[in-house]
Amino acid sequence: MSRDTGTPVTGQPTPELAPASGAWVAQFLAHFDAMDADLVVRGFPPTSPWWRSRIERFLRSGKKRWVLRVGRRGGKSSTLSRLLTAWILWGPWSVPPGDKSQSWGILERPWYRFAWI
DSSP: OOTTTOOOTTSOOOGGGOGGGTHHHHHHHHHHHHHHHHHHHTTOOOOOHHHHHHHHHHHHHTOSOOOOOOOTTSSHHHHHHHHHHHHHHHSSOOOOTTOOOOOOEEEETTTTEEEEO
16 A cells, blocks of 8 residues: 555556546535534534545545544544444445345544554
């Protein structure tokens, strides 16, 4: 993995997350933004423009790993919890009829390790 760009060692993003398949990104972000707006109406703070731009940039990059260096009170827990929820609900996959989807997320403190299982 390139330290500067975060591109996979092969130089190629995974096919399902490739920038060329960016149609799902716009749809996913529309769902994320609608969820965020609903949370704001219910009294939660909005996702900051900084976080929103970083989320979009990461999703469009096709990278598999996202390293975040965010200081104290930077909105890590609330933003990543929202992102995980949106990812589980509206990520780029389909569940065939008759199958049941199972998704697990881990947001670990104090190092804020984030994993999809």
